[in-house]
Amino acid sequence: MNSPQKQQLLNSEDFQKQLKRKQQKAAIDKQQALIKQKMAQIQAAQAAEAAPVAKKPSKAKWYFLALVAIVAALLPYPKVITYEKLGIVAESIYVPSRFGSKAILLDTNADVQLDSQNRWLYLCNTLQGERHCNRYDVVETQGFFAAVNKYLNQ
Numbered sequence: 595m596n597s598p599q600k601q602q603l604l605n606s607e608d609f610q611k612q613l614k615r616k617q618q619k620a621a622i623d624k625q626q627a628l629i630k631q632k633m634a635q636i637q638a639a640q641a642a643e644a645a646p647v648a649k650k651p652s653k654a655k656w657y658f659l660a661l662v663a664i665v666a667a668l669l670p671y672p673k674v675i676t677y678e679k680l681g682i683v684a685e686s687i688y689v690p691s692r693f694g695s696k697a698i699l700l701d702t703n704a705d706v707q708l709d710s711q712n713r714w715l716y717l718c719n720t721l722q723g724e725r726h727c728n729r730y731d732v733v734e735t736q737g738f739f740a741a742v743n744k745y746l747n748q
Contacts (some may be wrong), residue, residue: 606614668692672741675699677715677730684730687741702747708732 657747676685688708691697697706703719718727
């Protein structure tokens with residue numbers, strides 16, 4: 595018989611303690627190796643986060659710009675119209691009709707009809723069931739930016 599077997603037979607209590615210590619030390623070494631491995635993974639992940647990452651340009655920006663362009667194309671563009679009747683000249687912001695909405699002048703409640711070919715503006719009111727229309731001569735028509743400027747200065 596060799597000596598470890600003799601020692602086991604002679605002093606089994608001490609042998610059991612030594613065996614238990616060896617098993618505990620092996621378990622601790624195994625846990626420490628696992629902890630070191632996890633720490634290495636965490637450090638690698640932190641290093642990857644710290645490194646600058648080249649981002650692809652976002653497509654959301656282009657979708658938003660396309661949406662704004664479509665909305666701008668569909669909205670009616672206001673104009674500044676200068677109109678006159680019997681020597682009295684008035685100027686107002688005209689918003690044309692789009693998609694079934696009524697054309698409006700911002701400073702009147704009357705129904706508005708613009709005949710741009712003949713340069714006439716009709717303002718119609720309905721009083722006591724009767725419709726009364728007045729025809730005005732269009733003196734000048736200005737564009738969108740003039741309408742925005744007039745609106746902001748009012």
